[in-house]
Amino acid sequence: MTTEDKVLIFDTTLRDGEQSPGVALNVEEKLEIARALERMRVDFIEAGFPASSPGDLECVTEIAKQVRGTAIAGLARAVPADVDACWEAVQHAAQPRIHVFLSSSDIHMMHQLVKDREQVLEMARTMVARAKKYCDDVEFSPMDATRSGYAIPEEFGDFIRKIQENVSNIHKARISVHCHNDRGLSVANSLAAVTAGARLVETCVNGIGERAGNASLEEVVMAIKTRPDFFHLSTNVDTTQIHRTSRLVSQLTGMSVQPNKAIVGANAFRHQSGIHQHGITKMRQTYEIIDPAEIGLPHGTTLVLNKNSGRHGLKARLDDLGYEITSAELDGVFVAFKELADKKGEIDDRDLDALVSGERRAIEDVYKLDLLQVSCGNQAIPTATVRIIDREGRPAETTSTGTGPVDAAYRAINGIIGVPNQLLEYAVNSVTEGIDAQGEVTVRIEAHDRTFVGRAADTDIVVASAKALLNALNRAIAQAPREPQEAWSNP
């Protein structure tokens, strides 16, 4: 155990965060987030729920094997098969933890478990003992001990205080809290628990998670960091990784961060009204209590590269940005970089993030967009011609009309690929300012009764849209491989 004045951060972005509706991360993406969390020096990464699916078991196993600098936890219901599956995955970690949970509110015991209090207590004892045989580090969570997201901070602090006062041997355990955000009070409840003696807080980056999400890592950590006079506590987190990790999680999960989100929102350090601007000019400290550099927000311009920049300059900048990039990835990024620089001249860090993400995605793809040709307008019938090539380089081509250029392109692509799907969500955001900026498209589709997210960036948003749909379909196909389509028999 660490000293009494440390609050440990148990990040569950990859487990509870990944349960956000519509979020679906593959193993490479989970590894990328796990490495970012390791760089940020969280104390625990809850990597998944191994018993929930073979895919989750694999993800937790890979993270346990590859991410060695942080303790890796897996979630398990209080049943033997779950505890065993959890150990199967986390045993590979440098510091494994089994996290056993069990419903404990009356309403949950009655309606979800259909067991009485004695039976539930017995399940808890037996399964913690089973986990303990495998692993020294066991966490037990009585789920919904207070109603999800229902407590007011004052109450929740008292609740923790009473546990401290009334549970024998409580000094042998570390009290952990996992707060839901249904009332927007998850951070305040976590902090009230810390004040009352909790020394581990479960968080998600950007506060994602089911429904209104969980306590936001960045808010909990920065509250403790900026108020040492109040808390007399600290965390191990390297806060300069917050900004970058927040963007990574937002990109990979497709969960947007609202501009007025505390700490990591686009406006968190941006001012508008005359009065406040005057204050800032006079003395920055008048309004800002956090120096943007503390969360790793770059000061001033991030513009660094243009079309005359070479491969070496690109590599150097990617190193600065913290990308561990393979030589093969660099080849692809450099080609895309040159194409983009030809189109828009100046390339900043946000463009580079989009290029690297695009290259990493492209490597997995079975089907690639070879040609897209679109005509549209307010007095035209939008028409798209699409040619797609598979891994063997075989082309398939078709034409479609639609209600708009994206609809036309999507009908053509669906006609070629032949995976039945429904488009749930479609969004575009410009990567940088300027009319020549890249548009980053995120789509969410439902196929084979599951959700898949696709992303792509391009200066042409119709091209980006087509690539994003292909990316989502490639993922759907990776989950459920199938026979080559008819389109390929008669190209």
Place this chain on the structure above:
Amino acid sequence: MTTEDKVLIFDTTLRDGEQSPGVALNVEEKLEIARALERMRVDFIEAGFPASSPGDLECVTEIAKQVRGTAIAGLARAVPADVDACWEAVQHAAQPRIHVFLSSSDIHMMHQLVKDREQVLEMARTMVARAKKYCDDVEFSPMDATRSGYAIPEEFGDFIRKIQENVSNIHKARISVHCHNDRGLSVANSLAAVTAGARLVETCVNGIGERAGNASLEEVVMAIKTRPDFFHLSTNVDTTQIHRTSRLVSQLTGMSVQPNKAIVGANAFRHQSGIHQHGITKMRQTYEIIDPAEIGLPHGTTLVLNKNSGRHGLKARLDDLGYEITSAELDGVFVAFKELADKKGEIDDRDLDALVSGERRAIEDVYKLDLLQVSCGNQAIPTATVRIIDREGRPAETTSTGTGPVDAAYRAINGIIGVPNQLLEYAVNSVTEGIDAQGEVTVRIEAHDRTFVGRAADTDIVVASAKALLNALNRAIAQAPREPQEAWSNP
């Protein structure tokens, strides 16, 4: 004064919320939000800061004249000209309030006001007295009495408690709190203050406002409403208006609401993981403490209209949705409805919202898109032909290439309109699910050193993009009218 067990809601979406970076509402939009707040039965609407600009003075005056069911407040610095300007605007209200504010922290007095404590106290007394001569209802705010967004709920509750205990005659005043969200604690701080005796909370819809925003109206109100056992208090707010008002504010300000936002986020009432779904099936109450109907979220499908629906059916549905629509507006909406229904068949409430917004915007526009014709693709040079007509119906036409179809269209439009501007932000979101959905485009431009937001929806996102830029440019022109452009002398 109301009874002791009421917490009054003072909504400042139109004042502090409108100070969010990039937000710029015109008088019609502010009136629309004010009417929504009136329907929601907030106790006070802070309509603006009359001394800050002639436009703000006009907006507050119009709201005071037209919105009669709610008290209307205006903000004023503690200087004579501000108090006078504020009264000039709010005097037309059924229940006017003057809200005088003054920096009161040491750091603000020293750096922003450059005055000592005695001088500041004297300013407060004199200016409250001046306001009181005009108006019975005066609010005084010692700005930054605690550091913006810096307090922890426990501290902030104690702070309010000490005011109650130590200020003579405090029982003659109603204690009001205005909390910033820099730590994500604004709602928790507001609730701690209420527990300690505050009886007025300043809020913004969706928690918008400068930097990380202000306490969110919906979170404060729903916390008080769902925990009568803890607070023993209530508000006057009609919570069934929350969902609709949140969407209106998000649309008009262009400030997105993240999916994991408490109460009004898209996921707030949506579940994913198997375990929780099981819980819901067994008993809805297991996980949801708020019935979605309480915030006015429609249950089940909202699909109601198709291309066979007539004008009467459309009008009836718009009435149900709470739109007070003029006959001229209905004409325009019906034409757009028929066009859309021809393209996509089924029209739901979200489509209708987009159609009504589009029609209301169109009425103000000086320049309209007459023709847009675009070709693009991954092996093409994106090319756009644009024809725009002015109010007199005179056309101007040009062609441009670009890095993508939107860039090409924007270059063509800028070539015709000739208002120098920079594109700060560009975003598209689909209005509904499905590949044939309308895309709603929001752009933010900087022109004449100010920010303007433009919006438009269309099933063709390139058409929507062109209309959104034109909408923003029309607003810029409305602010700074100018001579007809050269394009119109040589069409």
